[in-house]
Amino acid sequence: MxxxxxxxxxxxxxxxxxxxxxxxxxxxxxxxxxxxxxxxxxxxxxxxxxxxxxxxxxxxxxxxxxxxxxxxxxxxxxxxxIRLTGTEFQQQVWQGLTGIPAGEHRSYRALAETLGNPKAVRAVARANALNPVAILIPCHRVIGADGSLTGYAGGLERKAWLLDHEARNLKGV
Structure with a gap:
């Protein structure tokens, strides 16, 4: 079928x-x-x-x-x-992303630590990149450890716009 x-x-x-x-x-x-x-x-x-x-x-x-x-x-x-399909680990990462409040951001390392798997930084980054529902599951809220904007499937300009929009309009939500 x-x-x-x-x-x-x-x-x-x-x-x-x-x-x-x-x-x-x-x-x-x-x-x-x-x-x-x-x-x-x-x-x-x-x-x-x-x-x-x-x-x-x-x-x-x-x-x-x-x-x-x-x-x-x-x-x-x-x-x-929403119908998400992914491995158990990907599902955990995507759920973890929804726990990052609007107007805030986390590093891949911080997200891995939050998930109880501090050595899984690269796996967290990969699961983040495979997020099938951008914006809804806020993968744009994950940045580099040095505070820099890193990879975003929609492009870094969009990532910057989304983070700025949230910081200006949605802080603390």
């Missing part, structure tokens, strides 16, 4: 976002100019999926969350509308 992946677009201050859904659950959120990443990761996951452009196919709870976020309000994540 072929998996149908529906893709819709969401306009944001950091560019057009691509939202991929399967059975009315978000499986991937990425920047439109990085859609090849989305296709690569989800094709690995679903084995020869059928991609279909379908406006407004993303769950309403997801688009409402994004609208609120870009308006400066953090709401609880609509977990029931």
């Amino acid at each position: 072929t998996t149908q992946i529906h893709v819709s677009r969401f306009p944001s201050p950091v560019g057009l976002l691509s939202l991929a859904t399967v059975d009315n659950h978000l499986v991937h959120l990425d920047f439109e100019d990085h859609e090849d990443r989305m296709h690569k990761l989800q094709t690995r996951r679903f084995r020869q999926p059928e991609w279909q452009e379908q406006p407004h196919s993303a769950p309403k709870a997801i688009t409402e969350w994004l609208e609120a976020y870009f308006a400066g309000v953090i709401q609880p994540l609509p977990w029931s509308q």
Whole structure:
């Protein structure tokens, strides 16, 4: 059976976002100019999926969350509308990312220590890079140990914008 992946677009201050859904659950959120990443990761996951452009196919709870976020309000994540697939370790890292408050950031080492695995810095960085739902799971809040902005699938300019947006509008949330 072929998996149908529906893709819709969401306009944001950091560019057009691509939202991929399967059975009315978000499986991937990425920047439109990085859609090849989305296709690569989800094709690995679903084995020869059928991609279909379908406006407004993303769950309403997801688009409402994004609208609120870009308006400066953090709401609880609509977990029931998100379908994450990854190893147990990746799931732990992604859950750990959601524990970093808006307006703050952590180093890969600090995140590894928080997860109780201080030697797993590189594995944490890799799991962070494979986060399939950017912005919702805030992988942009992880920076280098020296405080520098490091790797972000959407590009460092977007990462800087997101961190600045959160520092100005969402601190302490």
